[in-house]
Amino acid sequence: MSNGQLLIIGGNAAGMSAASQARRANPDIDITVVEQSPYISTAHCGLPYYISGEIKDINSLTARTKEYFEDKRNVKVLTMTKALRIVSSSKSVETLDLRSGTKAALSYSRLIIAAGGDVVQPYSGKYIFSLRNTQDGLSLKKFIDSSHPMNAAVIGGGMIGLEMASSFRKLGMKVTVFEGSPAILPGFDTEISAPVERYLAGHDIKIIKSKASASDSASGGVDVSAGGRSHHYDMALIALGTKAAAQLAGAAGCELGAAGGVRTNLKMQTSIPSIYAAGDCIEVKNLISGKNVYIPLGTTANKTGRVAGINAAGGDAVFHGIIASAAGNILNMTVARTGLSEEEAGDGFGEIASVVSESASRADYYPGGSKITSKLIFSKTSGQLLGAQMMGKEGVAKRIDILAVCIQQKMKLRDIAGLDLTYAPPEAPVWDPVLKAVNTALLKLRK
Ligand SMILES: Cc1cc2nc3c(=O)[nH]c(=O)nc-3n(C[C@H](O)[C@H](O)[C@H](O)COP(=O)(O)OP(=O)(O)OC[C@H]3O[C@@H](n4cnc5c(N)ncnc54)[C@H](O)[C@@H]3O)c2cc1C
Numbered sequence: 001m002s003n004g005q006l007l008i009i010g011g012n013a014a015g016m017s018a019a020s021q022a023r024r025a026n027p028d029i030d031i032t033v034v035e036q037s038p039y040i041s042t043a044h045c046g047l048p049y050y051i052s053g054e055i056k057d058i059n060s061l062t063a064r065t066k067e068y069f070e071d072k073r074n075v076k077v078l079t080m081t082k083a084l085r086i087v088s089s090s091k092s093v094e095t096l097d098l099r100s101g102t103k104a105a106l107s108y109s110r111l112i113i114a115a116g117g118d119v120v121q122p123y124s125g126k127y128i129f130s131l132r133n134t135q136d137g138l139s140l141k142k143f144i145d146s147s148h149p150m151n152a153a154v155i156g157g158g159m160i161g162l163e164m165a166s167s168f169r170k171l172g173m174k175v176t177v178f179e180g181s182p183a184i185l186p187g188f189d190t191e192i193s194a195p196v197e198r199y200l201a202g203h204d205i206k207i208i209k210s211k212a213s214a215s216d217s218a219s220g221g222v223d224v225s226a227g228g229r230s231h232h233y234d235m236a237l238i239a240l241g242t243k244a245a246a247q248l249a250g251a252a253g254c255e256l257g258a259a260g261g262v263r264t265n266l267k268m269q270t271s272i273p274s275i276y277a278a279g280d281c282i283e284v285k286n287l288i289s290g291k292n293v294y295i296p297l298g299t300t301a302n303k304t305g306r307v308a309g310i311n312a313a314g315g316d317a318v319f320h321g322i323i324a325s326a327a328g329n330i331l332n333m334t335v336a337r338t339g340l341s342e343e344e345a346g347d348g349f350g351e352i353a354s355v356v357s358e359s360a361s362r363a364d365y366y367p368g369g370s371k372i373t374s375k376l377i378f379s380k381t382s383g384q385l386l387g388a389q390m391m392g393k394e395g396v397a398k399r400i401d402i403l404a405v406c407i408q409q410k411m412k413l414r415d416i417a418g419l420d421l422t423y424a425p426p427e428a429p430v431w432d433p434v435l436k437a438v439n440t441a442l443l444k445l446r447k
Contacts (some may be wrong), residue, residue: 005296007108009036014279015114017305025315052167117280125216149234157184161239178212284320339387350381
């Protein structure tokens with residue numbers, strides 16, 4: 001494609017990665033991004049730390065500005081412009097300028113849909129917030145700075161809910177997390193989620209295991225109903241997850257998958273060949289289970305955006321899938337996982353076993369270390385490592401990354417045990433927690 005018009009819907013992680021890579025792959029095409037908000041290229045992952053005050057300036061979350069894209073990358077960026085409808089038969093997108101109310105039709109030769117995800121937000125009100133984007137972050141911060149809430153309810157005990165509970169606690173608020181399922185942190189097994197729950201309780205974050213609903217209270221603040229009781233808070237944050245913003249793609253005739261996202265091939269092409277999709281609006285293949293999953297993460301949005309941009313501009317790149325590696329920081333405790341949980345490992349790997357081990361983050365004799373708890377999930381039949389989860393105050397995420405490489409490469413425990421990892425007293429013990437966990441698993445494998 002030497003000349004052509006590449007149109008991108010959505011100007012955040014996936015959309016702007018796509019724009020950058022498309023420009024690199026092809027200096028000649030016209031590239032236009034339409035973004036409904038005033039913001040582009042913002043690291044939403046930093047928002048909990050902006051709310052807690054650890055990040056002072058929300059602008060520091062913006063990786064690249066509109067001016068940068070226009071001046072340095074020759075990418076036209078239309079902010080406050082909403083894509084209303086894709087007409088694939090005429091290769092055009094109907095847009096609405098949200099400032100002037102003017103409608104337009106933008107033609108494309110290739111289109112990338114990077115519309116992201118929508119928060120699940122069943123409750124709304126003056127004192128009820130969600131956190132998905134810069135606008136949400138600004139509104140929440142403004143409320144906290146002007147109203148000084150003393151306590152908050154967080155509805156949803158997943159990673160974002162707990163990161164936000166942590167942010168509120170750091171601000172000195174009393175926090176209660178409502179979780180509708182038996183355990184917090186979906187995707188983690190109880191050997192990790194239960195100690196995290198105890199850690200939260202030890203830091204004055206109350207967990208109530210009950211489905212909850214919220215509404216503004218007549219006297220100000222929020223009433224949260226759970227388990228037949230009503231609780232009153234100064235504010236509530238709803239953190240019930242994200243669903244793919246797949247409506248535009250679906251209405252245009254792009255195939256959607258069972259996990260709710262737009263389906264693509266390895267080149268990020270949808271079932272309509274001139275339309276690509278990337279980021280939180282798509283579903284991707286879990287490389288270990290072989291199943292399509294919806295796990296919206298910034299890591300995947302950047303990678304799939306990159307691949308969509310290269311291919312839509314006439315280049316050649318592929319994205320094979322994910323193994324669901326994720327980490328979060330809750331009151332300075334890191335919780336991380338990769339691969340399959342014990343429940344997810346149910347089918348197709350023979351007999352499944354798991355081990356939990358504890359080790360120190362540094363050499364025992366070196367001051368300042370802390371405990372790391374690890375869980376490994378493996379096939380007793382083949383010895384293949386299938387999943388890993390860890391919690392601890394230092395060195396957790398990068399150790400999970402080592403195990404992520406092993407899992408993605410479908411390595412067996414006995415081969416992982418032979419890895420030549422580093423040892424220096426302030427950094428790691430002579431038997432790194434990764435090797436200690438694997439050796440514990442090997443003992444069980446041999447039984
Ligand atoms: C609080 C929080 C913490 C997070 N922490 C992490 C983390 O630690 N690690 C991690 O990997 N991920 C994290 N994530 C997830 C990560 O932020 C997302 O996966 C990532 O932003 C997805 O990028 P995206 O471009 O696909 O979608 P989005 O960021 O949702 O961007 C989509 C864009 O499309 C625009 N858009 C949608 N529809 C239209 C339309 N019709 N017309 C025009 N524009 C449209 C939207 O306004 C939006 O700007 C976090 C998310 C949140 C909210």
